[in-house]
Amino acid sequence: MNQKNLDTYCQNTWCPGCTNFGILEALKRAVSELIERGIKRENFVFTCGIGCHGKNVDYLNLNSFYGLHGRCLCTAQGIKLAGPNLKVIAFVGDGDIYNEGISHLIHAAKRNSDITVLVHDNRNFALTVSQFTATSPKGFKGSSTPQGSIEEPFNPLELILVSGATFIARGYALKIDHLKDLIVKAIEHKGFSFLEILQPCITFFDNRKFYEERIYEIKSPLSKEEAEIKIREWDYLNGEKSKIPIGVFYKVEKPTFEELVLKG
């Protein structure tokens, strides 16, 4: 399958050099690979929230529902309920899902809804010209916090683990092959798969150097206890010393929400 077929005529409006290009490339490679492995192209459905991440669906020549800010996991779960054979993948942003839509994220994980969540975590509201989000480090100087934000970030992986997600991984937008593998695994996972993607915002929060000095790939699988330790290794503050693990932290099989709803 020619990857080009996955593109639309829509003009790309990301900043030149935006790391979203890396995620889109990894995603297209992952989808192409899955199509080659037999998943029908028409069975992919994407949803997204509002933010730079959302533009992905305009660039992808695949089924999509461009949803509301913070709400697209709800839409994704509705799609999966009505079309249990569909592969439903949600693009979300950090402001989108860790701020506006946090309750939906927690409950979708709690239900083990069989959807895949790809978080484009650039750790600021970029499309509204830089304000702090739930994962911005304390002291983040955005347009609404010129003196630096006073709030500490939370660690989304820790939150999603206690919420009941059955697949938890973290990738890096500029490690495209590694990210592609993670996306494939996330989509193949039966149940709620959560992939946090560290995505440097080259315009407002360019932390490429910070990440690249710290990230390392972990070996999977891990037990839940080991996963907890690895997940806590970096707490999303600007810790100078801490390393940042990427890879699959946790994977477990459980009945999915849709299986339980639709049985009988």
Next chain:
Amino acid sequence: MVKDYSILIGGAAGQGSRMAGLIIAKLFNQLGYRIYIYEDYQSLIRGGHNFSQIRAAEKEFQSRKEKIDFLLALDENTILLHEKDLAEKGLIIFNEDKIKRKNGIGIPIEKITKEMGGFPIMANTALVSAFAKIIGIDWKILEEVLKREIKREIDLNLKIGKRAYEISKNLLKIEKISKEPSLLLTGNEGTSLGAVKAGLKFYFAYPMTPATSIMNFLAKKEDFKVKVIQPENEISVINMALGASFAGAKSAVGTSGGGFALMTEGLSLAGQSETPILIIESQRGGPSTGMPTYNLQGDLLFVLSAGHGDIPRFVIAPGDAAECLYYSGLGLNLAWKYQTPVILLIDKDVSENTFCVNEKILNLIQSEKPLLWAKSGDYKRYKITEDGVSPLAFPGEKDAIVKADSYEHDEFGITIESEEVEKMQEKRLRKYETMKKAVEKLPAVKVYGNQNSNIALVAWGITKGAAKEIAENLGIKLIQPIIIEPFPQKQMREVLKGVEKLFSIELNTTGQMAKVLNSQGIKVDGKILKYNGRPFFVKEIEDKLKKLL
């Protein structure tokens, strides 16, 4: 003598007055009487005061009588609160174990229940059974109704009922009427059935009185094959439902005003993305938390304008269970025909009160097929068409790429912000014009009473019931607008011919329907408003109307 009885049964929450009221209604229904049950309860689980007021009459009424012919008291509070409304020859039948008094008939319902080994709540069966004996209903009819209505511990209940029946004395004989028993439904049950008949597959809701019983009813009736989903909040409710509709499943949501307020962002998404959805909004007293278990018709202007941006929508306000049944089915079909939100606006009393329903209405509802893609050429989700309706396809369809969009978009569903956007806005405007034309061919306005009167009342929702009675009593006209948006201008003009004085009757503080009519260039000469949470008595309308005339 006019056969028109009013029976009130009351008690504390947890004493089973509602179930007892329903059984009494079904007994009269078996004798051929038409039934209306008004439910009055408080927002609490135990204690307080709940009552059901049944009207059983030869003719069908949809309002309660002010005077009570039979007052059935499970507790003393019931007598303290309602004895003042007892008719001159009215009878009090009371729980002798809780209430000491001379007048009326005391029945040791708690003692009987205990002796028979029953649970305290079963004393309600004893009271109903004693009442049945007193008014001369055959044991066989009572037994049959008890068996049909009581799902748990029926043998024990029958034992208790039989004992109470035996020790009570017959005092009068309620005559049979030569009519078949009618189907009895609450508005919420009617709403559920109508949507199911029109092909409902998923119902999404977050609990909120007075819409909650729709969710409970659909969940209980497994043979409906409707999946009931209870998400984390109303925002999730509507966005999930839109996802399910997008994937091709007929979906509905239900809530009250506060929950609908949370859904408005999703309503706007439904409008922009042209995703079908039926939204049931059962009004209760507002603003804010208001009076959860009491009624106000205060959300009409809200639902008409809810959501940011211009959104084509239908707003439909049925006034009894039969109308709920018909219009809920119609509403779900309209949502899919025009790919747009349909709001079924009901109110607490329409939702929870019980009405007679003609079962034949079910035959009028079918699951209609929406306009589907012909499977040739490139699929365009938002294809520009003359009537504004674009053919649907769903994800999973081979050779179709289905793109829905909350942004303004082109025909394919790709986001655009160029001046081209006006083409899509005009497509939706044409769709609205198509909807407007369609409304004129639907039963959007109903008329009752004297069609030739130059005085007319306007009433909607539960208010229709009492207004119809007064219109018939006074020989004037009643107009009931049911489809309110798009506004049925032609039909309304037709029914207003010859009307010189028009009065709006509503359960709110400002006269919202009167404002809607004014905005359509229709002059309303006076408003009769009530806002204490309880629906109108006929006499209240009559007194206020006489002052206006």
